[in-house]
Amino acid sequence: MDKNIFGDTDLDAGVVDRKIFVDEEIYQRELETVFTRAWLFVGHQSQIPNPGDFFTSRMGEESVILVRDKKDEIHVFLNSCRHRGMKVCRYDSGNTSLFTCPYHAWTYSTDGKVRGIPQYKDLYEGVLDREKWGLIEVAQLVNYKGAVFATWDKDAPDFETYMGDALMHLDMALDCRDGRPGGSEVIGVHRWVLPTNWKYTAENFLGDSYHNPSHRSVDLIGIGPSGRAGVKGRRDGELETATHVWINFPQGHGVHSAVQPSFGNYTPPASDDPEIGEYFRECHRLRQERLGEESRLLPFTGNFFPNTGYHGGQPRGLVVWHPHGVDKTEGWRFFLVDADAPKSVKDYLRKFYMRYSGPAGMTEQDDMENWLYASKSCKGVIARRNPFNYQLSKDASQQNPTVNGIQIRGRVTTQMTEHMARGYYRRWQDYVNDADWDTLLGKHDPRHNVVQAAE
Amino acid sequence: MPDNTVSAPITRDDAYFRLRQEVEEFYYDEASALDERRFDEWLECLHEDILYFMPMRFNVKFGQHAERENTTADEGMSWFNEDKWTLKKRVEQILTGVHYAEEPLSRVSHLITNVQVKQASPSAADAQEIKTSCRFFVYQNRVEHETYNYVGRRYDTLVRENGRFQVIRREIILEQNILLAKALTTFF
């Protein structure tokens, strides 16, 4: 691929050409090279608890079905009939033993096999091999602590290799508040269309903490879990005394987490409700007991390459930014709670999630406004002669440093930075250039290897 | 389940039509308060114990609509599941002048139609608590080119407090599946 496709983008210098957010050719390349190869989040096992349960999701621009077959095995299929492509499922979720195509009535069982073809004997016998015409299935799928990720690339590394050291940050979003591994459930999915390029949203979740001022209105009025007690801010100050860490991983992932200086510094959320507050305090105590010193590492936000963002605490959930045309994104926000939390806690959390998140959330409405009008500028001819500045905290990161006594793996800063975005777009360029998997995993990126080699 | 069940059909007599007119006037006043950005006055139309609810809506198989089409207020996520406190916060947020999704303010018009009183107790002539249904068309124009049309149904419970109606329960059924707007910054 012509290097010039990225225009003036120069990540060493810290500049990104605006064209990457509006160029149709780049967008088509992304669909072909990023979304066919990377591991993508599809859904959660709690959405399909029983055999025959399905949830209709997306991978990139395309509709897929997450289904638990009659033998209890989870699959992800392209939602497209093999005959002429009609969607075989147009329900958002449900339970079925067959997917029946509305067009010519081919049917498929929940394991993707062709079950019935009308007038097969008279019209196809001896020609059509049913074994070959089942639903198109992803090349690899993983159920990681309930979260189902999939890839169309049979040569992609396994999920844990793909995640690298970012995996422990995903853990912090998926694990129970008391430190037990997994155990979360999805309590709802917000789905909406945003007029922006999908990378704007992904990049924001990588840990763009610099956009804090855009949320001033909610910080002023106080909408956090303890907002009713008059506490200002959009979240409770769980991380207030912690040292924040901004981490870029060689595979393109980026997170913003935080390390408590000592055990004593934890402020539980929910000071307006002593019972709920007590529940969180107890969870935190158990987490400390289970994880020891490591429990001082707390989650905040991040984005796993390419488009799976998360919030680790307040609120808590995964969000997928599906490309939907070069200037449109479909946000799918999966909200998480501990499956075995009391109803009162789930109610408390979901109500906070609703007033915080998504298109109806007081905090994120302001993100939506910025993403729209910022990304729109990239269409301007004059605007495009002037690339974006990505120089925040350039050259300030360290490899695997120890922060408050805990080693943090990855390239880390303890100050706000755009190095996650710089690293993200380095890997993104490699995907668009159709690089080999070693390159996509960052194995040839000197930033992630020079110091490692010296270790 | 939407709270729009009707026990016995109300008799459409003179008392009914007078009551309906009163309700329509109430809705028009409420819409004007919003469209003319008198947000504090709008809040006064809402009871202290209000439930303001907008479900998410799903494509479900025929026959499953009653059970599965809409999210419920009692569990899980919806678009709005608000009480008076959060609605006050939303107004407060607009009034900060730095709520960028509404700064500068959008231009909004609420059209309220098809108003019907479904139930009145103790009677239409002496209505202390009523259930209504109506349709809304909310037009929003934002900054320059941004335009949204929200169309749907509203199922309200109104109670009379000190002689005037207040909304104590509002269920807003927006006729969309995936939300086709970037943000729901207006009220319904």
Ligand code: FES
């Ligand atoms: S398109 Fe599905 S049977 Fe023809």
Ligand SMILES: [Fe+2]
């Ligand atoms: Fe934000």
